[in-house]
Amino acid sequence: MIQRHATLSPCWTKGKTTWLPLDIDGSPFDNSDTKKEGVSRTYKGFDGFTPLFAYAGKEGYxxxxxxxxxxxxxxxxxxxxxxxxxxxxxxxxxxRLLVRMDAGNDAEANVHVCLKEDVDFVIKRNLRRxxxxxxxxxxxxxGKRAMMDKAKE
Structure with a gap:
């Protein structure tokens, strides 16, 4: 994919700054009842793989x-x-990039990477403990209570 040939939609624009989402997450694949090498029990409770994916833009490239x-x-x-x-x-x-990760990635090491790479980030807090x-x-x-502007949804 080359920048000039594909639409990459930002998730937020403020003034002259736009943020392109970079979503990162694992996705468990169910490979139960197969004999594939590397298959093991996922956190979802079935046998399979849990590959990591990183997608850019609202389009999800x-x-x-x-x-x-x-x-x-x-x-x-x-x-x-x-x-x-x-x-x-x-x-x-x-x-600007906006890295978005869920609570499975609530780790200091990820915050350090985002700061070092100079990207903005949202990492869901892991409240288990x-x-x-x-x-x-x-x-x-x-906190301050705020309502989402219907035009921005």
Missing amino acids: LVHAELRPGKQHVQDNMPSFLVTAIRRARQLTSS ESKALWFQIASQK
Whole structure:
């Protein structure tokens, strides 16, 4: 894919700055009842693979992928994968990148990569070992209520 031949839609624009989403996540593939090499139990409870994917733009163009055994945690080798995905996405756009990852990637190493590579990022907080009531209390005390503008949805 070459920048001038494909539409890469940003997820957000403010003033002259646009942010191109770079979504990164594992995706469990069900290979139950097969005899494929590398198949193992996924976190979803079936036998298969859990490859990593990195998609750019609202269109979801694949910029990086890695086949992984089902049992491999999404965070294993993520910093290296993240650096490669960011650098490949940069070849496609002059927009700022907005890396988006879910709670499986709530790790200090990913924050360091994003800061070092100078990208903006959203990583969902992993609340498994934290009190939701405490976070609600913090949000109630320090947060500001805002409504999404219907025109921006």
